[in-house]
Amino acid sequence: MQAKFKKSYRFAVRTALYITLYTTLLMSVFLYYYHNLEWYFPLVFSICIFLFSLIIIQFSVERFIYKRVKKIYDDLTLLESVNLAKGPITTDMQTLTQEIDKFARDKKIEIETLKVREEYRKEYLGNVSHELKTPLFTVQGYILTLLDGAMDDKNIRKKYLERASKGIERLGYIIKDLDMITKLEVGDLSLNMEVFNIVELVENVFDMLEMKANKKKTTLIFDRAYPNPIMVKADKERIQQVLANLMVNSIKYGSEKGTTEVSIENLIKNKVIVRITDNGEGISKVHIPRLFERFYRVDKSGSRKEGGSGLGLSIVKHIIEAHREKIYVESQYGVGSEFSFTLEKAE
Numbered sequence: 204m205q206a207k208f209k210k211s212y213r214f215a216v217r218t219a220l221y222i223t224l225y226t227t228l229l230m231s232v233f234l235y236y237y238h239n240l241e242w243y244f245p246l247v248f249s250i251c252i253f254l255f256s257l258i259i260i261q262f263s264v265e266r267f268i269y270k271r272v273k274k275i276y277d278d279l280t281l282l283e284s285v286n287l288a289k290g291p292i293t294t295d296m297q298t299l300t301q302e303i304d305k306f307a308r309d310k311k312i313e314i315e316t317l318k319v320r321e322e323y324r325k326e327y328l329g330n331v332s333h334e335l336k337t338p339l340f341t342v343q344g345y346i347l348t349l350l351d352g353a354m355d356d357k358n359i360r361k362k363y364l365e366r367a368s369k370g371i372e373r374l375g376y377i378i379k380d381l382d383m384i385t386k387l388e389v390g391d392l393s394l395n396m397e398v399f400n401i402v403e404l405v406e407n408v409f410d411m412l413e414m415k416a417n418k419k420k421t422t423l424i425f426d427r428a429y430p431n432p433i434m435v436k437a438d439k440e441r442i443q444q445v446l447a448n449l450m451v452n453s454i455k456y457g458s459e460k461g462t463t464e465v466s467i468e469n470l471i472k473n474k475v476i477v478r479i480t481d482n483g484e485g486i487s488k489v490h491i492p493r494l495f496e497r498f499y500r501v502d503k504s505g506s507r508k509e510g511g512s513g514l515g516l517s518i519v520k521h522i523i524e525a526h527r528e529k530i531y532v533e534s535q536y537g538v539g540s541e542f543s544f545t546l547e548k549a550e
Contacts, residue, residue, distance in 0.1 A: 219256035226252050331498065335377060338370040345370075380514035384497065387521035394525060398549040399439045400432040401477065405465050408446045412454065416463070421454045426466035426478075433467055434549035435475060441522045442546070448515040449479045449542045457483035457539075470545060478543040486534035494532060495520040519544075 227249040345363040354360045386392035409423045416423050435442075446465075453463040463481050470476040486494070493499045497517045523530045523544045534540035 216257060218260050219253050222256045223249050223253040335374065338373040338377075342367045342370040342374075377514070380518055381497075384514060384517055384521055387518075387525055392525070394438040394441065396436060397439055398434055398436050401435045401442075401467060401475070401546065402429045402433050404439065404443055405446060405467075405477075408443060408450060411447065412450055415451070416454050419454050419457065420460040421457055422462045423450070424462060424464050426464050426480075429467065433475060435546040436549045437526055437546050438522075441525075445519050445522050445544065446477075446479070448519050452515060452542075453479055453481040453483065453540070457481045469548075473548050474545050475548055476543050476545050478541055480539065480541040482539040485536040485538050485540055486532075487536045488534075491532060491534060495530075 230248060345367040349360060349363055353363065383392065405425070412423065450463055450465075457463060458481075461482050463479065466478045466480070468476050468478070490499075495516050497514055499516075519542075520530055526546070528545045528547070530542070530544040532540065532542050
């Protein structure tokens with residue numbers, strides 16, 4: 204409410220003034236003809252009448268407005284009636300209108316947000332169902348085939364059991380990754396902070412993914428030589444998981460005979476930024492805002508052939524945010540992609 208007089212007070216003052224002037228004038232004329240009139244009598248009389256009128260009018264107006272405005276609020280359930288008790292109700296209809304408009308805008312935003320969340324929930328449940336259903340039906344199919352008589356053939360039995368084992372392994376990946384994301388979101392997954400050499404850790408991940416890269420004929424390289432260690436403070440195991448997930452995606456969706464390049468640069472005094480760059484097919488801009496959503500896939504059909512839980516990038520984002528750091532993605536379709544994240548330098 205504005206600092207100046209509220210409109211109901213201005214209304215009450217103006218009305219009380221009119222009543223006072225009229226009553227005082229009438230009484231003065233009456234006393235002038237029938238009694239001796241002292242000079243101070245009209246002044247005292249006018250002050251008394253004014254104060255009495257002001258109190259009565261203001262109280263009546265507030266009660267009048269309060270009852271009707273409260274009924275509007277209660278009938279339409281736009282605002283809780285407790286809001287009306289925070290201050291006197293006035294005849295300032297502009298303030299009331301602004302309050303209702305603000306409430307309507309807030310509710311509209313809230314409804315739109317709920318619609319977006321509902322769509323996301325439906326899509327998420329559909330994705331979870333699909334991701335769990337695919338390996339589950341695969342395992343079920345192989346087992347039923349074996350039970351129908353295929354188990355008598357040793358070669359088929361071994362092959363089908365191995366395929367069923369891979370399906371169960373994928374189910375395990377999905378459940379394990381979902382459990383990790385849940386713990387990261389609720390803060391139950393504690394980080395074991397330590398100081399380590401990020402260059403050495405990248406080299407370890409290179410060694411770990413060497414066979415996978417060779418199958419795709421992908422070259423894992425640094426952008427330059429790093430003769431000196433670069434010490435950072437983070438959870439070494441989780442950062443290794445971040446590097447592995449990003450490099451696996453780079454290999455998986457990169458070009459045949461492509462490259463996955465890692466660079467480590469000083470960002471600010473106490474931060475470094477790690478970049479993983481490839482020369483693959485890139486990602487269309489329409490997909491980038493949703494890349495880190497659970498189970499979101501750019502290629503809805505082909506990407507599932509590559510395996511995995513579909514939760515890798517979501518886990519990466521949660522791990523980096525658990526370190527209170529930032530992750531970025533830049534990509535140009537047909538050129539390649541770059542994922543980067545920050546880490547705290549060790550003192």
